[in-house]
Amino acid sequence: MDRGxxxxxxxxxxxxxxxxxxxxxxxxxxxxxxxxxxxSLIGGVPMPWMTEWAGDVPLYFSEARGDRITxxxxxxxxxxxxxxxxxxxxxxxxxxxxxxxxxxxARGGITTMMPSEDAPVVGAELARRFGLPYWQFxxxxxxxxxxxxxxxxxxxxxxxxxVFNWCYHGSVDETVAALGRDGRVIPRPGSVGPQxxxxxxxxxxxxxxxxxxxxxxxxxxxxxxxxxxALTNVGIVLPxxxxxxxLTEACRRTGTLLVIDETHTISAGPGGCTAAWGLExxxxxxxxxxxxxxxxxxxxxxxxxxxxxxxxxxxxxxxWGGIGGTLAGNPLSLAAARATLHDVLTEAAFSDMIxxxxxxxxxxxxxxxxxxxxxxxxQLGCRAEYHFCPSPPRTxxxxxxxxxDDLDRYMHLFxxxxxxxxxxxHNMALMCPETxxxxxxxxxxxxxxxxxxxxx
Ligand code: PMP
Numbered sequence: 317m318d319r320g321x322x323x324x325x326x327x328x329x330x331x332x333x334x335x336x337x338x339x340x341x342x343x344x345x346x347x348x349x350x351x352x353x354x355x356s357l358i359g360g361v362p363m364p365w366m367t368e369w370a371g372d373v374p375l376y377f378s379e380a381r382g383d384r385i386t387x388x389x390x391x392x393x394x395x396x397x398x399x400x401x402x403x404x405x406x407x408x409x410x411x412x413x414x415x416x417x418x419x420x421x422a423r424g425g426i427t428t429m430m431p432s433e434d435a436p437v438v439g440a441e442l443a444r445r446f447g448l449p450y451w452q453f454x455x456x457x458x459x460x461x462x463x464x465x466x467x468x469x470x471x472x473x474x475x476x477x478x479v480f481n482w483c484y485h486g487s488v489d490e491t492v493a494a495l496g497r498d499g500r501v502i503p504r505p506g507s508v509g510p511q512x513x514x515x516x517x518x519x520x521x522x523x524x525x526x527x528x529x530x531x532x533x534x535x536x537x538x539x540x541x542x543x544x545x546a547l548t549n550v551g552i553v554l555p556x557x558x559x560x561x562x563l564t565e566a567c568r569r570t571g572t573l574l575v576i577d578e579t580h581t582i583s584a585g586p587g588g589c590t591a592a593w594g595l596e597x598x599x600x601x602x603x604x605x606x607x608x609x610x611x612x613x614x615x616x617x618x619x620x621x622x623x624x625x626x627x628x629x630x631x632x633x634x635x636w637g638g639i640g641g642t643l644a645g646n647p648l649s650l651a652a653a654r655a656t657l658h659d660v661l662t663e664a665a666f667s668d669m670i671x672x673x674x675x676x677x678x679x680x681x682x683x684x685x686x687x688x689x690x691x692x693x694x695q696l697g698c699r700a701e702y703h704f705c706p707s708p709p710r711t712x713x714x715x716x717x718x719x720x721d722d723l724d725r726y727m728h729l730f731x732x733x734x735x736x737x738x739x740x741x742h743n744m745a746l747m748c749p750e751t752x753x754x755x756x757x758x759x760x761x762x763x764x765x766x767x768x769x770x771x772x
Contacts, residue, residue: 321690322704323770328722331769335729339371342733345388349376368740370728380407382750385737393737394755396745401580401604404661404698406748411659412608412652419651432647434654438614441657445587446578446600448616453645453653457579457603458486460613461542463639464599465490467617468540468573470631471624475516478532478541478572480523482712484549485542485577485601493518495713522711523547524555526562533570540573540599545589548580550715551703551742552694564596573598573621579613580604583673583699583746585666592697608660610652665749669698672747672756676700679760687767701744723770730766731759 340347350373354360361367366374379386383406386392398404405412420426439451454460465477465488477490485491493514496502501520503510519538521528532538545560547553567574576597578588582605585592590600598621603613617625625633633639677695680702684691690706704723709715728738736759738745745759 321771322720322723325722328726328770332722332726332729335726335733336372338733339729342391343371343373343375343387343389346371346376347373349388350374365740370725370732370740375732382406383748383755384750391735393732393735394751394758395737396747396751396755396759397737397739398746398748399604399609400739400741400744401582401746403609404582404605404746404748405608405656406660406750407609409608409656409660409749411655412610415651415655416610416648419648426648427643427646429642431645432650434647434650435645438650438653438657441654442602442614442616445657446590446616447587448597448600448618450619450622451614451616453649454603454613454615454641455611455644455649456486457577457601457613458488459641459644460579460601460603460615461485461491461575461577462488464575464601464615465540465542466638467615467621467625467631468575468599471621471628472539472571472573474537474539474572476519476538477517478519478521478529478538480543480547480712481520482523482550482553482716483543483547485544485579486603490514490517491542493520495520495522522713523553524559524710526559526566529563530566533566533572536570536572538570538572540575541567542575542577544577544579545581545584545593545595546696547712547715548696548699548701548744549741550712550719551709551744552696552699552701553709553712553715554694554696556710560593560595567598575599575601577601580699581696582661583697585670585697586661586663589696605661606656607649607652608656610649612649612653614653660749666698669747669749669751672751672753673698673700673745675753676745676747676756676759679756680763683760683764683767686764687771689767689771698747699744701742703743726770727763727766730769731762734762734765736762 350360376388377385378388383395385395442451443449479491481495489511492504492507493501494504501515519532574597582588598618600616606612673695677693677700680693691704692708693702694708704720705718731738
């Protein structure tokens with residue numbers, strides 16, 4: 317695959333220094349708070365990935381509403397990161413906030429170990445959107461994936477799962493795996509622990525490599541394939557025509573369950589890619605966006621999987637068996653999910669958000685064309701991301717090969733210093749219901765300025 321356009325390294329280094337200095341002088345309170353944080357927090361942060369923000373310290377925020385975030389130094393940003401999809405419904409969406417207040421203040425009850433009346437309503441709405449009849453809830457997408465894989469292995473009585481190289485499905489042991497240079501499975505470099513050797517649990521193929529998938533499923537030892545319908549965690553890698561049909565067909569032929577993770581690809585529409593592309597998975601997992609920012613994940617299963625779970629007499633699903641979460645299915649999360657589904661992430665909201673992302677994509681494309689850059693931008697519904705290569709990657713490895721940490725850092729810092737936030741780990745932009753054409757056009761301007769600085 318062609319290398320893209322990369323700036324002169326010396327020039328990039330000095331541009332990064334300029335932006336770092338500007339960031340430092342504009343954000344004294346964030347720096348002070350980070351110093352204070354270092355005294356009590358491991359690495360000075362509530363979560364390790366928060367060190368990934370492009371400034372030398374993370375921005376500390378004070379307010380967030382719609383697609384705007386205000387930091388503790390008083391700067392207001394257009395937020396295209398939107399909590400890496402956790403805030404895709406916008407920050408603190410009105411209907412979700414009202415439902416949360418009603419639940420916890422007017423009626424009371426944050427966690428009770430009992431179902432609330434919102435639970436069947438949310439289950440029914442997810443069933444309508446994704447076409448799978450039965451659902452249960454977790455606190456995160458990670459747990460939804462973890463439990464989905466356990467259940468698949470239990471009812472299938474097969475040892476392996478298959479995932480794609482450069483996938484991300486949360487901190488689920490079986491999925492923190494990669495293809496080594498010789499094509500064998502290895503723990504993903506840097507994996508912490510490390511977990512049980514994934515050679516014992518996991519097979520890995522390149523996304524879009526149907527022949528390899530068929531080969532790896534042929535001995536019927538794989539309980540389930542877990543995949544996003546398009547990879548979204550190494551930039552966006554779209555499925556090639558026929559790949560998902562071929563994958564579904566290979567799963568059916570070998571009795572392998574297909575688990576589709578719609579945590580990010582919900583960007584494609586109200587029922588994610590599953591509905592938009594007419595997919596027929598056995599299991600769907602979701603999280604992040606569902607509660608409008610309040611923690612909740614969910615997994616949905618087909619009638620066949622539900623029947624197999626009901627018929628299984630050996631698995632201890634209720635007690636010690638490894639499916640759990642005392643706070644999962646709590647009334648606060650479910651009230652938030654009900655409101656978010658019914659009043660925030662509606663059909664109409666998606667069609668506006670997708671139109672904004674199309675405008676974003678066209679704006680970025682125009683800048684790339686005008687500068688004759690070997691970069692490209694890929695859109696998936698209300699999500700768009702640029703890659704530093706001339707045409708969209710077809711596999712995780714191709715996408716991984718063009719990651720450029722310095723260039724990423726520069727693009728993020730440049731945008732941040734001009735009032736615009738992109739997702740820390742990506743060059744990804746997400747639209748929420750409040751994102752306007754003006755916000756998108758501001759991004760295009762800033763992107764053009766950054767390109768001019770780098771290559772002009
Ligand atoms: N699935 C996908 C596709 C993800 O990208 C992520 C996180 N980025 C997860 C699952 C896990 O989500 P969480 O960290 O909220 O559990």
